[in-house]
Amino acid sequence: xxxxxxxxxxxxxxxxxxxxxxxxxxxxxxxxxxxxxxxxxxxxxxxxxxxxxxxxxxxxxxxxxxxxxxxxxxxxxxxxxxxxxxxxxxxxxxxxxxxxxxxxxxxxxxxxxxxxxxxxxxxxxxxxxxxxxxxxxxxxxxxxxxxxxxxxxxxxxxxxxxxxxxxxxxxxxxxxxxxxxxxxxxxxxxxxxxxxxxxxxxxxxxxxxxxxxxxxxxxxxxxxxxxxxxxxxxxxxxxxxxxxxxxxxxxxxxxxxxxxxxxxxxxxxxxxxxxxxxxxxxxxxxxxxxxxxxxxxxxxxxxxxxxxxxxxxxxxxxxxxxxxxxxxxxxxxxxx
Amino acid sequence: xxxxxxxxxxxxxxxxxxxxxxxxxxxxxxxxxxxxxxxxxxxxxxxxxxxxxxxxxxxxxxxxxxxxxxxxxxxxxxxxxxxxxxxxxxxxxxxxxxxxxxxxxxxxxxxxxxxxxxxxxxxxxxxxxxxxxxxxxxxxxxxxxxxxxxxxxxxxxxxxxxxxxxxxxxxxxxxxxxxxxxxxxxxxxxxxxxxxxxxxxxxxxxxxxxxxxxxxxxxxxxxxxxxxxxxxxxxxxxxxxxxxxxxxxxxxxxxxxxxxxxxxxxxxxxxxxxxxxxxxxxxxxxxxxxxxxxxxxxxxxxxxxxxxxxxxxxxx
Numbered sequence: 001x002x003x004x005x006x007x008x009x010x011x012x013x014x015x016x017x018x019x020x021x022x023x024x025x026x027x028x029x030x031x032x033x034x035x036x037x038x039x040x041x042x043x044x045x046x047x048x049x050x051x052x053x054x055x056x057x058x059x060x061x062x063x064x065x066x067x068x069x070x071x072x073x074x075x076x077x078x079x080x081x082x083x084x085x086x087x088x089x090x091x092x093x094x095x096x097x098x099x100x101x102x103x104x105x106x107x108x109x110x111x112x113x114x115x116x117x118x119x120x121x122x123x124x125x126x127x128x129x130x131x132x133x134x135x136x137x138x139x140x141x142x143x144x145x146x147x148x149x150x151x152x153x154x155x156x157x158x159x160x161x162x163x164x165x166x167x168x169x170x171x172x173x174x175x176x177x178x179x180x181x182x183x184x185x186x187x188x189x190x191x192x193x194x195x196x197x198x199x200x201x202x203x204x205x206x207x208x209x210x211x212x213x214x215x216x217x218x219x220x221x222x223x224x225x226x227x228x229x230x231x232x233x234x235x236x237x238x239x240x241x242x243x244x245x246x247x248x249x250x251x252x253x254x255x256x257x258x259x260x261x262x263x264x265x266x267x268x269x270x271x272x273x274x275x276x277x278x279x280x281x282x283x284x285x286x287x288x289x290x291x292x293x294x295x296x297x298x299x300x301x302x303x304x305x306x307x308x309x310x311x312x313x314x315x316x317x318x319x320x321x322x323x324x325x326x327x328x329x330x331x332x333x334x335x336x
Numbered sequence: 337x338x339x340x341x342x343x344x345x346x347x348x349x350x351x352x353x354x355x356x357x358x359x360x361x362x363x364x365x366x367x368x369x370x371x372x373x374x375x376x377x378x379x380x381x382x383x384x385x386x387x388x389x390x391x392x393x394x395x396x397x398x399x400x401x402x403x404x405x406x407x408x409x410x411x412x413x414x415x416x417x418x419x420x421x422x423x424x425x426x427x428x429x430x431x432x433x434x435x436x437x438x439x440x441x442x443x444x445x446x447x448x449x450x451x452x453x454x455x456x457x458x459x460x461x462x463x464x465x466x467x468x469x470x471x472x473x474x475x476x477x478x479x480x481x482x483x484x485x486x487x488x489x490x491x492x493x494x495x496x497x498x499x500x501x502x503x504x505x506x507x508x509x510x511x512x513x514x515x516x517x518x519x520x521x522x523x524x525x526x527x528x529x530x531x532x533x534x535x536x537x538x539x540x541x542x543x544x545x546x547x548x549x550x551x552x553x554x555x556x557x558x559x560x561x562x563x564x565x566x567x568x569x570x571x572x573x574x575x576x577x578x579x580x581x582x583x584x585x586x587x588x589x590x591x592x593x594x595x596x597x598x599x600x601x602x603x604x605x606x607x608x609x610x611x612x613x614x615x616x617x618x619x620x621x622x623x624x625x626x627x628x629x630x631x632x633x634x635x636x637x638x639x640x641x642x643x644x645x646x647x648x649x650x651x652x
Binding site: 050051165166167168197199201263266268276283287288 | 379488489518520522525526532533549550552554587604607610623
């Protein structure tokens, strides 16, 4: 996609220079640094990273779902319309949760109330956003269940969560999320707990909802494979920072950051082999550092095959490298 | 005597759940040659982990036979199996967090199989544990530390060292990299390949991740609700899958390849039924795009579809 036409698609949510930290003044540690991205109407941005990269923290901070204390927004803006979610009051936040920005989680089991019927949980969600009489309410619940392609809505409303499969529970959660007609949907690893064939159905269904209602989706995932199939844009996070961001196809076809390149090279199953020894996979040596503040320079430098003196002294900024493609690396695009 | 290291003949395993009984594994046969990696794929409820645990002797088979290097081991749970067999048959678990005792130092965890089997003297055992930990890429001081001091990838290396302590011939890997991040997953897969080469190991490699199985295995068995629906050489299955379930699995795996359009949508309907209420006829008919009347009535047998390739479908 051309970056110029992409800018024309109206921005819905703008995260700018977000910083998250944990702990008091004396022992403060930064968890997320300088994260910026824009969600656009009808488009999907994938936020990709491994455990500890800060992708889920970033997502949770948008709806201020992080417990404060200990986790605090230290700096930055989260603009949604005229509101800055980073500084909004509790009442203002309630207005936006669900009807402006909605969220679905990884574990549908723990996000549903086990002792409440599906119908009651859906009615509650609808009533949080609009006043309807019983008949209109039931019709709306029915409509939501059909929206997420749950078979036999008349029966499902009487069921309890434990009677449904994981895939059906995730559909119920998506129906609840759609109840407020949100403009932004944050999906935090929505299919990680599900089987691949079910994952496919759920993501295809979400893509259908996006097409129909123009909702902007922030897809949090550790699975790069999903990016090319479902995202328009991708932001790769490592150690609390976005290290590369750009059009999904462009980043996957021409990754510039050594971490992104490493991740793409580490994926198995790309080379066919039959008999004999399987080919070696490219490795990223080491693991994510536990204490990020201990690293002065680029956070990836201890694991980076290209790291030089400069990389260990200071952290590179996220700079534009090509049309809409940003990378934070002094040695971008070089080969090891 | 057979040339196969492991031969499973028509095995069934019955589980009990909420007062109901059901066959978690239903008439499965497979074989594994020395030095080979056999991939076993399928989604939740397909019986792949039950099958692994039955081979290990953690569950008892209701019927059928398990031959390990020609000896019938199906009758006995692991406590009753001969030491000669248990030594040669080891397992790596999915979750290194839960399969390592949190209060036991790592060196002792790796040493324990040697202790159980009465291998060597104390110093010899400790030296061997140290060598194993080094071989799987952990530092010299790893042995004194506790599991929680290690990252997920390192813990899986500990699990691998423990499984290799008795120099087994067959290692059952049950989702060994599913809990790991991608960059760490590659390290562990490379280690498993190197160890196989070095120690002439056979792997039964279980995963729900097709890409991982495609990388590791030379032959693949696909299971659905307790039965094998298709099996064959990995390359053949990838390009010429015959069973609609195998096709759907391959199509559902994210392409991850830029430039390719989103893969054509296949029409798989709904979720996987519970193995407790296995659908009548072909168990896959509730989700199958090819379903006809016969599929709801009669269960297709696994039949040969060419060299080393077998499929269980009325229409494939």
